[in-house]
Amino acid sequence: MTSRLRNALLHLxxxxxxxxxxxxxxxxxxxxxxxxxxxxxxxxxxxxxxxDFAAVLYDLAGEIQRDYAFVPAPESQVLGxxxxxxxxxxxxxxxxxxxxxTLLDFDGDSASPPAVxxxxxxxxxxxxxxxxxxxxETLINASVALEPLSQDMIGGxxxxxxxxxxxxxxxxxxxxxxxxxxDDPLMPLPAGWSVVALDAEPFAILxxxxxxxxxxxxxxxxxxxxxxxxxxxxxxxFARVRETYPFSAEKRIDWDAxxxxxxxxxxxxxxxxEYHLVIARFGELLADxxxxxxxxxxxxxxxxxxxGVSSLTLTDxxxxxxxxxxxxxxxxxxxxxxxxxxxEIDGAPAAQALDDTPLLISSxxxxxxxxxxxxxxxxxxxxxxxxxxRWTGAEGEQQATLRRGPDAAALLIALGxxxxxxxxxxxxxxxxxxxxxxxxxxAQEVSAAADLFARALDDxxxxxxxxxxxxxxxxxxxxxxxxxxxxxxxxxxYERVVDFYYADGEGNFDYRGFIEILxxxxxxxGPVAVLVDSMTGSASDMFVYAMxxxxxxxxxxxxxxxxxTGEVSDGQYxxxxxxxxxxxxxxxxxxxxxATVLEGAGVxxxxxxxxxxxxxxxxxxxxxxxxxxxxxxxxxx
Numbered sequence: 001m002t003s004r005l006r007n008a009l010l011h012l013x014x015x016x017x018x019x020x021x022x023x024x025x026x027x028x029x030x031x032x033x034x035x036x037x038x039x040x041x042x043x044x045x046x047x048x049x050x051x052d053f054a055a056v057l058y059d060l061a062g063e064i065q066r067d068y069a070f071v072p073a074p075e076s077q078v079l080g081x082x083x084x085x086x087x088x089x090x091x092x093x094x095x096x097x098x099x100x101x102t103l104l105d106f107d108g109d110s111a112s113p114p115a116v117x118x119x120x121x122x123x124x125x126x127x128x129x130x131x132x133x134x135x136x137e138t139l140i141n142a143s144v145a146l147e148p149l150s151q152d153m154i155g156g157x158x159x160x161x162x163x164x165x166x167x168x169x170x171x172x173x174x175x176x177x178x179x180x181x182x183d184d185p186l187m188p189l190p191a192g193w194s195v196v197a198l199d200a201e202p203f204a205i206l207x208x209x210x211x212x213x214x215x216x217x218x219x220x221x222x223x224x225x226x227x228x229x230x231x232x233x234x235x236x237x238f239a240r241v242r243e244t245y246p247f248s249a250e251k252r253i254d255w256d257a258x259x260x261x262x263x264x265x266x267x268x269x270x271x272x273x274e275y276h277l278v279i280a281r282f283g284e285l286l287a288d289x290x291x292x293x294x295x296x297x298x299x300x301x302x303x304x305x306x307x308g309v310s311s312l313t314l315t316d317x318x319x320x321x322x323x324x325x326x327x328x329x330x331x332x333x334x335x336x337x338x339x340x341x342x343x344e345i346d347g348a349p350a351a352q353a354l355d356d357t358p359l360l361i362s363s364x365x366x367x368x369x370x371x372x373x374x375x376x377x378x379x380x381x382x383x384x385x386x387x388x389x390r391w392t393g394a395e396g397e398q399q400a401t402l403r404r405g406p407d408a409a410a411l412l413i414a415l416g417x418x419x420x421x422x423x424x425x426x427x428x429x430x431x432x433x434x435x436x437x438x439x440x441x442x443a444q445e446v447s448a449a450a451d452l453f454a455r456a457l458d459d460x461x462x463x464x465x466x467x468x469x470x471x472x473x474x475x476x477x478x479x480x481x482x483x484x485x486x487x488x489x490x491x492x493x494y495e496r497v498v499d500f501y502y503a504d505g506e507g508n509f510d511y512r513g514f515i516e517i518l519x520x521x522x523x524x525x526g527p528v529a530v531l532v533d534s535m536t537g538s539a540s541d542m543f544v545y546a547m548x549x550x551x552x553x554x555x556x557x558x559x560x561x562x563x564x565t566g567e568v569s570d571g572q573y574x575x576x577x578x579x580x581x582x583x584x585x586x587x588x589x590x591x592x593x594x595a596t597v598l599e600g601a602g603v604x605x606x607x608x609x610x611x612x613x614x615x616x617x618x619x620x621x622x623x624x625x626x627x628x629x630x631x632x633x634x635x636x637x
Contacts, residue, residue, distance in 0.1 A: 030207045031192040033095055035159060039123055039141060039215035040088045042222035043572055044580065045443075046125065046140060047086055049478065050424075052447040053123055054131035055080035055091035055215075058139055060118045060158060061102035064180045068513040071135045076101035079131050086123075091215065093121060095193050099161050106186060107168040115163035116189065120144045120156075121213050127446040127482045128518070135494075136481040136518045144179075144198065146218045148570065149244070149505030151512065152178035155199045157206075157213045162189040171202040219570055226574045230275050233575050234266045238282075244503040246566055246587030250596050251287055258285060272577030273297040279579060283363040286583070287600070289373075289537060289564035292362035293581040299411075302360060305383035306407030307331045312342070312354075312375040313616045320350040320375075322391075323616050326409050334400040339617045340393035345378070347388065354378050361411070365600050368534040368559040376410055424449050427456030432628045435465030439486065442539040443478025450520070453486045458522050467631035468524060469624065470553070471531040476562070477538020480515045487546040488520035490528055490553070497546045498588035498597060500567055509587060517546050527634045528553040529627035532605060537562030542588070544603045554634075556607040556627040558615075563602030606630075 035057075041047075057078040062070025080093035103114035122139035124131065133139065145155035154177060160169060166188045174183035179198055187202065195206040195213055223240065225233035242255045262282055269275045276295040283291040308329020313321050320342040325332055342350035357374040364370035379387060381404050390399040424445040427437040437456050442449070460468055477483075484497065495517040501509040530544050530553045541561045547553035555561075566584020573581045590597050609615065609626045 034210040035213040037214040050445045051125040059101040117161040119159040244585045284359045289365045303380045305404030307402045310409040330402045344390040365564040425452035435460030435468040438471045467527045473533040475540040480539040483539040483543035485518045488518040500586045532557040537564040557605040558611045560604045561602035565598040
């Protein structure tokens with residue numbers, strides 16, 4: 001027998017021995033073999049992202065130790081089966097004979113080695129290549145209940161494995177009311193698997209072969225106040241937002257003044273429309289594009305009527321230029337043409353009328369973002385109402401009074417509802433010889449997007465692209481970690497981009513984790529340009545911010561990025577009249593300085609393309625052309 005063959009056989013024998021339960025660890029008949037449970041997801045974000053979801057047995061050591069850099073080993077995870085969709089259903093997980101997770105010690109006895117593993121059943125979304133929880137991914141729901149603000153573990157059920165009889169484990173929440181803290185009383189565990197019910201007092205050990213372990217939506221659940229009266233819902237909503245909104249200091253928000261202005265208005269409302277307009281006013285005062293509100297009464301009564309002007313652009317010179325028209329509409333019938341400039345609207349100068357337009361769909365974090373939102377609704381109104389318009393174009397000055405008809409084109413185009421068809425990520429070679437990748441969203445096809453990006457980049461590398469342009473214009477965000485995985489193709493090491501802070505329920509904001517560049521293959525080391533606009537926001541803002549790190553990429557655009565970066569998953573609300581609204585709860589800060597980043601500012605372009613009447617009418621994509629020129633200049637062409 002050769003030494004190579006002998007070593008291989010010895011290696012196989014060692015692996016076989018490790019796979020067998022050791023002395024005293026035989027699987028008892030009463031020991032849980034299977035866990036099952038129901039789950040329910042009320043958060044409105046997850047059903048929209050086109051993701052693949054899975055049930056997983058997840059090592060809880062990182063949460064117990066408050067180690068936000070913890071990544072569970074792949075061999076410690078067990079995938080289960082889901083029956084149902086992300087909004088609800090049941091799962092089943094088979095427990096392994098011997099798990100491979102993190103060993104913990106709860107008795108504080110340094111003489112005995114750690115011998116207890118603690119798991120939660122959870123639901124995860126796959127956006128980095130497989131159903132396992134990888135670096136940069138996390139659970140969206142778990143079987144352990146978390147206090148929404150502090151995120152302390154306060155209930156639910158955990159799945160525990162003990163190497164031997166008598167290992168100690170918490171038996172109660174202790175005086176602080178939180179599990180897995182120093183004041184917890186202890187109890188002995190039986191060897192093998194147990195399910196521990198943290199809601200019982202003392203904790204109950206469940207040892208049936210099949211144990212029910214429900215998955216709980218304790219963080220990120222929809223805050224549903226829709227069954228309350230107007231004032232009661234407002235009070236609940238305002239109190240929670242006042243406590244959790246992460247940018248109060250940066251935006252100098254006077255909550256008492258807001259209360260004094262808006263609560264009397266709430267007391268006077270008579271219907272859903274009036275109530276929703278108060279909420280829209282509240283959102284506008286926060287100056288945050290992530291604060292958006294979908295109101296059917298507002299749309300039906302104030303925004304669904306139009307004259308056929310589908311898009312407007314405010315130039316650097318202050319001209320309000322028509323950049324989109326609906327064929328055979330009221331506007332075209334009176335002679336309006338693309339490229340005409342509005343002069344007056346109902347007697348007010350067009351630029352002033354634009355600036356005075358209320359934000360009825362979304363707030364805005366930046367001046368350029370505000371202009372975009374206002375242009376969307378400037379000429380919209382109630383169906384049947386009229387608007388008096390004066391404009392100028394090739395035929396000189398003209399004016400007309402137009403009656404609004406059913407017309408949602410401006411809203412659809414601005415919100416992406418009439419965008420170009422295609423997959424969420426697409427790439428090709430440009431005639432210039434440079435590569436181009438369009439990323440439409442980080443919130444669509446999320447289980448395919450990372451792979452689509454990798455394949456598109458791989459094709460460009462194979463074609464010999466000396467530089468690559470990444471277009472994230474009109475990409476309003478999604479999952480930051482997905483964005484960081486795409487950014488990771490252009491870096492050789494993991495790099496922390498932002499830390500996140502959240503309200504702790506005691507008047508402070510505490511650190512809750514970080515977002516980092518996630519190194520990905522294939523790697524590209526050539527020059528890169530990123531195209532941006534005022535709606536490049538949220539996860540896209542972070543993508544651009546990461547790509548701008550160390551000047552890895554040139555940023556090109558008419559404006560900075562959108563500058564809206566608060567984390568929103570736990571800030572979803574439903575108010576009376578079926579009004580949905582989201583308000584951020586997490587604040588991104590620089591890991592070194594602790595300063596808030598991006599929100600209200602965005603990333604300024606390195607190459608700013610002037611926004612003129614000629615440029616908005618040009619059939620060419622001047623931002624793309626500027627990016628090509630910048631990259632070719634770097635390459636010496």
